Amino acid sequence: MTGREELIARAVRADGPYEMFSTLAAQLRRAVPYDVGVWRATDPETGMITSPVLAENTEDHSCTAYWRYELFTERINLFRDLARAPVPVASLWDSTGGRPARSGLYRDFLVPRGLHDELRAVLRVDGRPHGYVSLFRAKGRPAFTASERRFLQDLGTPIARRLRSYAKTRPAPAEDGPTGTGLLLFDAGGALLSANDEARRYLEELPDGPTSVTALGVRVPLWVHGTAMRARAIAERHGGDTARIRMRARTGRWLVCHGSCLRGADGELGFSAVVIERAPASEITPLVVLAYELSDRELQVTQCVARGLPTNAIAAELHLSPHTVRDHIKSIFEKLDVSSRGELVGRLFTEYGEPALSTATERRVL
Missing domain, CATH: 3.30.450.20 (PAS domain)
Structure with a gap:
């Protein structure tokens, strides 16, 4: 097992995204040394940072200040651009041709904090971002190398897939808590x-x-x-x-x-x-569907099942044979570990979101 494979194997065993970020941070420094790091989960639909966030060796207020550059002034290596780039990993020194002072982030954020270079990565799978990584090196240390960029790039898809899978974790029962706006x-x-x-x-x-x-x-x-x-x-x-x-x-x-x-x-x-x-369930079901890795066709069949359509009606609507529809339903059942259509609908539409939605609302989810 290579160093990269061992790192991934340890990380994906973590019980949650924060624990996985912590494992990655501890292990990655051996292959890609860095002084400051920030690991963020993202909403795969909007690409915005969400919980959790792990920040290493930096003050909380610096994280907020950093994000202002991303949203308002910086133009180099933006996460939203990397999320669509062929290679979703970039370092500041490499992207500026060794002239990092072209970057406002470098001049006004890195330099005052004694930092020299930044390596960014988008953790994405199937074209969707599930996490952002920022690694920084202090002044006096070498810039990030091409091999280090490739090492981080190779981690991206398996780590993003594991981040995506955590949406399957069901919430703990909660008898109280805020219910309003x-x-x-x-x-x-x-x-x-x-x-x-x-x-x-x-x-x-x-x-x-x-x-x-x-x-x-x-x-x-x-x-x-x-x-x-x-x-x-x-x-x-x-x-x-x-x-x-x-x-x-x-x-x-x-x-x-x-x-x-x-x-x-x-x-x-x-x-x-x-x-x-x-x-509500309508917000969470798309994340759960991604977590269970349903194919596009399986997603279409699931839509029809949620609408209460029988096999022959699903076959007619999707221009498939009834036998093919049954094969898709069998695969969906196996992926979600359910044994009936009712259990499938319950798993996707009622176990994660609250309050529970009416059937009419559920039909608009997928």
């Missing part, structure tokens, strides 16, 4: 102005990670703060993107966090509002 209001500079009681309760449920300490005494995790910043960046660009993430509480309960930047009567951008609420 949490609302947070941020000013133009990203400072938290106000938060309702439900928002405070939701924030208390979120896992540990880099946070911003606010004047309200509320600690706001990077991924929630990042949602507010993303909302403002979208408004500034007049873009059609969405500032929305699915995130997990410490209990495994799924939550949705989405933001929007408000405008005044004069059309100027003002405050950013961020909403946190429990995630």
